[in-house]
Amino acid sequence: MLGMFVLLTALNAVLMFVTIIYLLKSNIRFTKGEMQKITWNFSFGTIFLFGAIVSMLIVEFLSLQNSILDLIQRIFLIFSSYYFLTASYKLYKVSKVLGFASSDMPEKLKKILKK
Amino acid sequence: MKLKTLKEEQLKKFLKGVKANKVILFIIDAKKYHKVHLSILKTLIKEKKFSGIYITVNKPYFDLIKYLKENGISTENIFFIDAISKSVSKEIKMTDNCLFIPSPSHLTDLGIALTEALENMENKENKFLLLDSISTLLIYNNFETVAKFIHFIISRLRVFGLIGLIVSIEKLLDEKMINILIEMCDEAIEVK
Numbered sequence: 209m210l211g212m213f214v215l216l217t218a219l220n221a222v223l224m225f226v227t228i229i230y231l232l233k234s235n236i237r238f239t240k241g242e243m244q245k246i247t248w249n250f251s252f253g254t255i256f257l258f259g260a261i262v263s264m265l266i267v268e269f270l271s272l273q274n275s276i277l278d279l280i281q282r283i284f285l286i287f288s289s290y291y292f293l294t295a296s297y298k299l300y301k302v303s304k305v306l307g308f309a310s311s312d313m314p315e316k317l318k319k320i321l322k323k
Numbered sequence: 324m325k326l327k328t329l330k331e332e333q334l335k336k337f338l339k340g341v342k343a344n345k346v347i348l349f350i351i352d353a354k355k356y357h358k359v360h361l362s363i364l365k366t367l368i369k370e371k372k373f374s375g376i377y378i379t380v381n382k383p384y385f386d387l388i389k390y391l392k393e394n395g396i397s398t399e400n401i402f403f404i405d406a407i408s409k410s411v412s413k414e415i416k417m418t419d420n421c422l423f424i425p426s427p428s429h430l431t432d433l434g435i436a437l438t439e440a441l442e443n444m445e446n447k448e449n450k451f452l453l454l455d456s457i458s459t460l461l462i463y464n465n466f467e468t469v470a471k472f473i474h475f476i477i478s479r480l481r482v483f484g485l486i487g488l489i490v491s492i493e494k495l496l497d498e499k500m501i502n503i504l505i506e507m508c509d510e511a512i513e514v515k
Contacts, residue, residue: 239428239429240426241428241429244431302435304417305417306436308439314418316420320376321440321444323446
């Protein structure tokens with residue numbers, strides 16, 4: 209059972225690593241601006257999640273529960289959540305401004321687009 | 324396609340005959356920029372009763388509005404995208420009349436805003452998009468980035484069938500950029 213858990217966690221770590229590579233590679237293609245900031249936040253969120261999963265793997269593999277590594281794993285998870293939350297909030301804010309289908313769009317713009 | 328040379332007085336006639344789904348590049352002599360710029364807007368807004376989107380990287384929105392009003396051009400049917408008024412906000416901000424983008428180097432954001440606007444437009448045959456100007460974009464971005472961005476805008480305009488007007492100041496563009504632009508646009512007009 210533990211072997212299965214370790215295998216799944218290792219697979220998860222590999223997937224996280226690939227995700228980070230994709231995010232960082234996509235980030236360099238954007239010009240400066242909101243999209244780049246959002247991708248940075250997603251990248252950091254994923255890096256911390258990767259750290260949390262790797263430390264979880266080590267904790268489980270070496271039975272280091274309640275050790276400092278266990279604490280680090282939780283801290284990484286908090287950082288990861290913070291970055292994902294920031295990225296999602298920024299995306300929400302950008303969607304309010306750049307989402308021209310939104311009902312929040314200024315009346316003048318609505319009038320010009322529909323005229 | 325060749326670069327057509329027009330005099331100021333011929334420009335009005337040319338603009339009156341402009342049809343939808345055309346992308347036109349204007350290469351304007353710096354000394355005549357203000358006059359030609361006003362002439363383009365007057366013909367489109369006052370005479371052809373078009374409405375559209377004005378992307379300014381040249382003059383801040385508040386100055387531009389003042390300048391257009393002083394010259395008798397109504398801004399009622401124009402929505403502005405201002406990428407030069409850094410002072411307004413450090414983040415993208417939408418007001419009633421203008422979308423502020425913090426910097427002319429934030430081309431990704433500008434591209435997203437444009438695509439969204441174009442997708443939500445109706446009656447595209449009487450709409451225009453004016454980009455003022457490429458020469459200023461080149462101050463803030465490198466050649467390759469601007470070329471890609473212009474290509475993106477032009478392909479979007481073609482897909483959505485709008486009139487696209489791209490303004491540039493003569494002598495601020497090098498030969499390579501002019502050639503790329505001429506290739507991408509339907510017509511290239513040099514205003515002398």
